[in-house]
Amino acid sequence: MPAELTNGSGRATRESEPALVSGEIRCALTGRLLSPEEAYWAPPIITTRQLLVTLFRTVFTAPGNLGQVLLGEQPNVPYAPEARQQLGSKRSAEQLKLLVLLLVIAALLVVPIIIFIS
Secondary structure, eight states: OOOEEEOTTSOEEOOOSGGGOOSEEEOTTTOOEEOTTTOEEEOOOOOHHHHHHHHHHHHHHOGGGHHHHHHOOOOOEEEOGGGHHHHHHHHHHHHHHHHHHHHHHHHHHHHHHHHHHO
16 A cells, blocks of 8 residues: 555645654555654555566666666655564565566576577
């Protein structure tokens, strides 16, 4: 569930500091309403699928922006303190998925070369 920060008018905002936010703050993971004092601010979870889709779209539509997509800093989003363990688990799972995907791609590139050389 994406972070939802709304100001008094109901329009979404993208503030990264609790002192700058006026209105509702919702946990990006659970959707629970939070106060600015209890919110845990961290970068958003990016799934492997979201990363791959964004990379392919950027490569084919605006390759010049690839550096910004890969190296740009993500704005922090609020999380509930009790969701911190779940957040860590989700981040670890996404990192493992990406690692396995990269290893499979490396194997697909290396195995034919080894077979061709032998």
